[in-house]
Amino acid sequence: MALIVHKYGGTSMGSVERIKNVAKRVAKWHRAGHRVVVVPSAMSGETNRLLGLAREISAQPNPRELDMIASTGEQVSVGLLSLALQAEGLGAVSYAGWQVPVRTNSAYTKARIESIDDKRILGDLDAGRVVIITGFQGVDEKGNITTLGRGGSDTSAVAVAAAIKADECLIYTDVDGVYTTDPRVVEEARRLNRVTFEEMLEMASLGSKVLQIRSVEFAGKYHVKTRVLSSLTDPMIPVETEMQSGTLITFEEDPTMEAAVISGIAFSRDEAKITVIGVPDRPGIAYQILGPVAEANIDVDMIIQNQSVDGKTDFTFTVPRAEYQAALNILNGDVKTHIGAGNITGDPKVSKVSVVGVGMRSHVGIASKMFRTLSEEGINIQMISTSEIKISVVIDEKYMELAVRALHKAFELEQE
């Protein structure tokens, strides 16, 4: 008898038939005696259709009105799912974000959840109902509808789970969990039964796009046990089986897993690097280089600045490959003359590979093992960046698969 939050993505909600399948799965949990809250996304394609209409009218649509429009996709979903559950003979009730309410700040199209009132939800659960709450959206203190941005339904689900102190938040998705690396690159990639939220954070931001990163932050902050599991299984498989499937993201390191030093190899293929050579080493220089890039809405990922020699330093950063030319243009424009840089070079064909694991905190030699493995494969490391639980390197794109496979093997990730 647990209190469980289920989250279903747009693909799971993509048609009437699929919605009926979701209802069957939820009903199974309810009949097994659990109290269930469901957070569904909009039907796949619907949010794009709505935003497309808005963009046909205005090239730069007002964000408040965008949220007014986009939030309707989830409202339709909760209503339809409630009907499907009622057709299964269950009591069910749907709520839009503002009805709960899910309070957010007023940053339209990328709002952050501030609080969730649990009164209505718990009241309905006590009355034996399944409660269905729109993902992706909330309401600000003035009563304006807000949305959390793409993928925000994951965050909604985890936040609801935190608010009602759920025992677990189940994120149903089209993969069956988090893997030691991408199985398409390394055949021996193994599904992790558990991963810590900090590892998941690093995996998510490095390209293992299983969960929206903010939902993982939320899970960590509020200690929500979150499980990623498959929505493609038969909806009638036993609850006990489902409870053990997928990957559990925990907020505590598993004491029995002490030996597992790293949990996975993450990678991001489509990177580009840009180096500003001969930059005067003076305060504010990083901002002068990256400020104009950020203003152009270009995501900067790794940033490396070495010790200066003779008052000059080289400044390197990576951007998504698609933004490479735009970033170069910005730097070669006003920025270059403004900062008095020597030259600007770049390479649009690099990839990033990272080893991730909370275990490396207390283990020495992870970095050297990683570097040796790459060296043995003849792979040159172009950039290195480290955090407490990950080490990332930038390498030539053409060696990416080789590097991932070699590291996966070196760290024996195929073994439980």
Next chain:
Amino acid sequence: MALIVHKYGGTSMGSVERIKNVAKRVAKWHRAGHRVVVVPSAMSGETNRLLGLAREISAQPNPRELDMIASTGEQVSVGLLSLALQAEGLGAVSYAGWQVPVRTNSAYTKARIESIDDKRILGDLDAGRVVIITGFQGVDEKGNITTLGRGGSDTSAVAVAAAIKADECLIYTDVDGVYTTDPRVVEEARRLNRVTFEEMLEMASLGSKVLQIRSVEFAGKYHVKTRVLSSLTDPMIPVETEMQSGTLITFEEDPTMEAAVISGIAFSRDEAKITVIGVPDRPGIAYQILGPVAEANIDVDMIIQNQSVDGKTDFTFTVPRAEYQAALNILNGDVKTHIGAGNITGDPKVSKVSVVGVGMRSHVGIASKMFRTLSEEGINIQMISTSEIKISVVIDEKYMELAVRALHKAFELEQE
């Protein structure tokens, strides 16, 4: 400098191009110095699409969830129209019913408006903005979304106009006003410049489906000057021209129009009549006959019961032709034996023709002129029913057009 409510139907909002045209028209009024509130319907087809999804999931969908789903169509509309107005350079803000709020009772799918808060609306108008409010929907006191039922956007617009004490409510539609009768039947049919709300009520319920009948009741109750006018004109025609176009529905009889005895000929083609012969004349008999029919959700229109002879009477009523067989089946079942009626007869091919006009209150001889006109054309009158401002007759369907034309001519409606 007036305070004006505009209402646009689903056809006017049917595409991005049409929404842009609506925005041009509204912007024109705003630039002419008027304060404008707009109440748009959902894009044409959208409400049907949403209800279709719901019915695919459940044959008898829960009405609360239906309203949750159906109300999103108007929410998309207000957002898109707001964007289009902003693209015209105007300040604009959209509100869903619950944000105003538009308070209704809890009768899902057919809720009634109880109150509308004018604070937000007037605040935005004072700040120079155009305010856009969803039609068709509201929120009950527990915060559940409700809808007003089909055509409810007309009612929303008139109710908003009443709440903010608007000078006029303009209902833009695909006809250019209210006519003395249907121009497709009588070529000389003339657009009325004015009609009283009572006449409009009779016209609406008799088949002149220009306005939803509840909106007319609302206009009468709260003395809202309501104008029906064309949305198919060039959006840039002068405001002054538009202000004089269409048909104004007034709550007072025009003293200068004293001579106009009747204002129009209404008709309803697809009627059917049913007569229960030899009914014992005792209390409760009408309910025993019509109760089961009403329970089957069959609309009963005219009801006639004559003076009884020898303790027996004949009881006749009309229903929509599509419901004829269903109604007959009900009566021929338990009802017939239960009430001890002699026989049940009917005719599924009758039509109703009515003359309508507040003027007839103070004029004698309207009925006799109507009956003489029909007699001269050799049309047999099967049923007669009268109210203070209308006289309706049921005749053989095949004479309907002839009757309408003859009456239109006899009452000289082609002349101003």
